[in-house]
Structure formats: C-alpha cells, structure tokens
Amino acid sequence: MQRRHALAWGASTILAAPGLLHAQGAAYPDRPVRFIVPFPAGGGTDTWARMAAEPMQTDLGQPIIIDNRGGAGGMVGTEYAAKVPPDGYQLLFTITTHIQSPVVMGRFPYDPVADFAPIGRLGTTAVNFVVGPKVPASVTTLAEFAAWSRGREVSIANYAPGSTGHAFGLILARELQLNATQVAYRGEAPMLQDILAGTVDGGFHSMAAAGEMVRARRVRPLAASGAQRSPSLPDVPTxxxxxxxxxxxxxxxxxxxxxxxxxxxxxxxxxxxxxxxxQSPATHERLLRIDTVPAYLGPEDFGSFIATKLREWTEITQELDLRVES
Structure with missing residues (x-):
C-alpha cells in the first residue's frame, strides 16, 4: 500500500501524446459523461454531485449522468469507478468515506490514492446528531438525550459503515456511556427514512440530506460536529x-x-x-444554504489533502479501535 500511495498524482496521470483530447476525430467530450456516486440518490453525496454536474455539463457541452451505485460504505461504487476505462467518460464523485471505509472495514478493494486522479474538491461539511419521533418530543438537548437513554438500549444510525457518521456514533456512545446499537445503511436517504419512521432513535446527518426535515421539525438536531456552529443552526451547540x-x-x-x-x-x-x-457565486450560495463550506482545491492540492486525510483516519481508527467486521 505505501509504495502505491507514493505514486499518487504524478504517475497516475501520465502525460498524453498530442491529440488525446480527440477521440475518433471529435474533441473531448463528444458524448455524455457519467458521475459515479457511491451512495443512493437523495443523500448528501448525490446532492453535491448534482450541484457540480449542472454547470459542468453546460461548460462541457455534454449531459452529465448521475450513476448511483451504493453499498459497502461507498466501496462498491468506488471499486467500480477504479476499474472503468480511463477515458474521462466515467468519473467518481465521492466523499470522505473514500478513505474511511477501507480503513475501518480493514479491506482495500481499491487504493484511495494511487487508483485515482483527483480533479477537485467542492467543499467541506459538518454533520449534526439528530433524533426522530422514536425519541420523546421533550428531548431537545444532548444532555436530555443522555438522561433519557439511561437504562435503555438506543439505536444510532449511520449512512455507511466506516463513515464519519459511524465513527462519531461510536465515539458519542462511549462518551455518553450509552448502551447503543450502531445501525448501518447504504446512504443518508434510507437512513433518514428509518429515523422519520421511528425505526431508529437518531444518527449523524448532513444538512444536505436532512435540512428539509430539520426545518420542518420532523427531526431534531441536538449537537453538531465541526469547530463552529452551523450557519443555519446557530442555536445548536457543537x-x-x-x-x-x-x-x-x-x-x-x-x-x-x-x-x-x-x-x-x-x-x-x-x-x-x-x-x-x-467557484461560481451560484454554487457558493447553494452550498452555504445546506451548511456546506465552499472549499475548492485543484488536482494537486486535492491529491495531497486525500493522502493526508488517509493517514489521519488510519491513526484515528487505530487509536479509537474503530475497526468493524466487514
């Protein structure tokens, strides 16, 4: 793994001979481009992918098709994306689970660094711990949730095994001393459906996926991750x-x-x-509306960022014993 990581950006994007932007005499792209999204439609990853795809397809002059391929904490779609022809017509739009799921689940069907050529980072985002109707309406703070949980088994959902939401669920259960069952889903959309249905107590959600339900008061945010409070939830403490x-x-x-x-x-x-x-003002406005901080990085900086995050998450996983059975 370490030797492959060292290949990173330079060796994985071999300089092409003149004319490689032309396929059979037509300039790239001369047909629709596909964004492989390794989570189901309706979740945060799907939302961010569509935000990027809409202006890009205008610029590229070709439709961009969103291809949702969920499963195994994003690893099913990502493994598929690592093996498609490297011709620019099938790309991967992904999130932090790209480096988290393989580490936490202890298997690497793809190399998060060496198997991909970074194109750009869109933004960064925090997640909020929310509860649904299974938890009494009188519970409006994390302290009240901890008190209500005493003496009972609670269920904490996550949008993928090995994800930020999964790790945060484990850490929260430890620090609140909860008797908690972690319930993994194939994305935020099915997870949110079960929280709304009262099947599980709560879990960590992005505002990209849960914002509408938060504003409609169908789920209640009790606390947020990140260093600062969410712009749209100023009353919710970190x-x-x-x-x-x-x-x-x-x-x-x-x-x-x-x-x-x-x-x-x-x-x-x-x-x-x-x-x-x-970097367009319209995209920035849309991102901020769902508590995503616009944080563009170009190919080389994004590649370095991914490699750094992979090292950090490996350390966190080992330190906190976050490994799970895959």
Missing amino acids: LVELGYSRRFIFDGFSGLMAPARTPRPIIERLAASFRQAS
Missing part, C-alpha cells in the same frame, strides 16, 4: 463546546476524481470545468 472529544472537529469533504491513467489533457479539461463550477 459537541466540542459541550465538552466532548475534539475528534468531532473532523470535517468531511466532497469532490470529483477520475480513474488513474486518465490522460493529463482530459484531467486538465475537467479540472478547469470543475473549478469554474465550484
């Missing part, structure tokens, strides 16, 4: 300010990648389009 682990500061990311060995001119074309889409 877990760190409540005195809990600084591990809750770990923020997630979203971004676009291509398979390794995608020709450099194609990466550069996609990177320019992604940068334009990510």
Whole structure:
C-alpha cells in the first residue's frame, strides 16, 4: 500500500501524446459523461454531485449522468469507478468515506490514492446528531438525550459503515456511556427514512440530506460536529463546546476524481470545468444554504489533502479501535 500511495498524482496521470483530447476525430467530450456516486440518490453525496454536474455539463457541452451505485460504505461504487476505462467518460464523485471505509472495514478493494486522479474538491461539511419521533418530543438537548437513554438500549444510525457518521456514533456512545446499537445503511436517504419512521432513535446527518426535515421539525438536531456552529443552526451547540472529544472537529469533504491513467489533457479539461463550477457565486450560495463550506482545491492540492486525510483516519481508527467486521 505505501509504495502505491507514493505514486499518487504524478504517475497516475501520465502525460498524453498530442491529440488525446480527440477521440475518433471529435474533441473531448463528444458524448455524455457519467458521475459515479457511491451512495443512493437523495443523500448528501448525490446532492453535491448534482450541484457540480449542472454547470459542468453546460461548460462541457455534454449531459452529465448521475450513476448511483451504493453499498459497502461507498466501496462498491468506488471499486467500480477504479476499474472503468480511463477515458474521462466515467468519473467518481465521492466523499470522505473514500478513505474511511477501507480503513475501518480493514479491506482495500481499491487504493484511495494511487487508483485515482483527483480533479477537485467542492467543499467541506459538518454533520449534526439528530433524533426522530422514536425519541420523546421533550428531548431537545444532548444532555436530555443522555438522561433519557439511561437504562435503555438506543439505536444510532449511520449512512455507511466506516463513515464519519459511524465513527462519531461510536465515539458519542462511549462518551455518553450509552448502551447503543450502531445501525448501518447504504446512504443518508434510507437512513433518514428509518429515523422519520421511528425505526431508529437518531444518527449523524448532513444538512444536505436532512435540512428539509430539520426545518420542518420532523427531526431534531441536538449537537453538531465541526469547530463552529452551523450557519443555519446557530442555536445548536457543537459537541466540542459541550465538552466532548475534539475528534468531532473532523470535517468531511466532497469532490470529483477520475480513474488513474486518465490522460493529463482530459484531467486538465475537467479540472478547469470543475473549478469554474465550484467557484461560481451560484454554487457558493447553494452550498452555504445546506451548511456546506465552499472549499475548492485543484488536482494537486486535492491529491495531497486525500493522502493526508488517509493517514489521519488510519491513526484515528487505530487509536479509537474503530475497526468493524466487514
């Protein structure tokens, strides 16, 4: 793994010979482009992917199709994306689970660094611990949730095994001394459905997926991850300010990648389009509306960021014993 990681950006995006931007005489892209999203439709990853895709397809002059392939904490879709032809027509739009799921589940069907050529990071986001109708309406703070949980078994949902939400659920259960069962889903959308149905007590959600239900008061946010309170939830305290682990500061990311060995001119074309889409005022406004901080990074910086996050999450997993049976 370490030797493969060292290959990273430079060796995985081999400089192409002149003309590689032209396939059979037509300029790239000459047909629809596909964003592989390793989670079901309706969740945060799907939402961010569509935000990037809409302006990019105008710039590229071709439709961008969202291909949702959920399963195994994002690893099913990501493994598929690592093996598609490196021609720029099938890309991976993913989130932090890209580096988390393999580490926590102890298996690497893909190398998070060497198997992909980064195109750009869209933004970063915190998640909120929310509860649904299974928890009494009188419970409106984390302290009240902890008190209500005493003497009972609670269920904490997460949108993927090995995800930020899963790790935060484990840490929260330890620090609140809960008798908690962790329940894994194939994405935020099915997880939210079960919270709303009262099947599980609560879990960590992004505002990209749960914002509408929070505003409709169908789920109640009790605390937020991150270093600062969410702009749209100024009355909801962060877990760190409540005195809990600084591990809750770990923020997630979203971004676009291509398979390794995608020709450099194609990466550069996609990177320019992604940068334009990510940095537009309209995209910034849409991101902030769902508590996502616009935080564009270009290919090389995004590649370095991913490698750093992989090392950090490996340390966190070992330190907190977050490994789970896959």
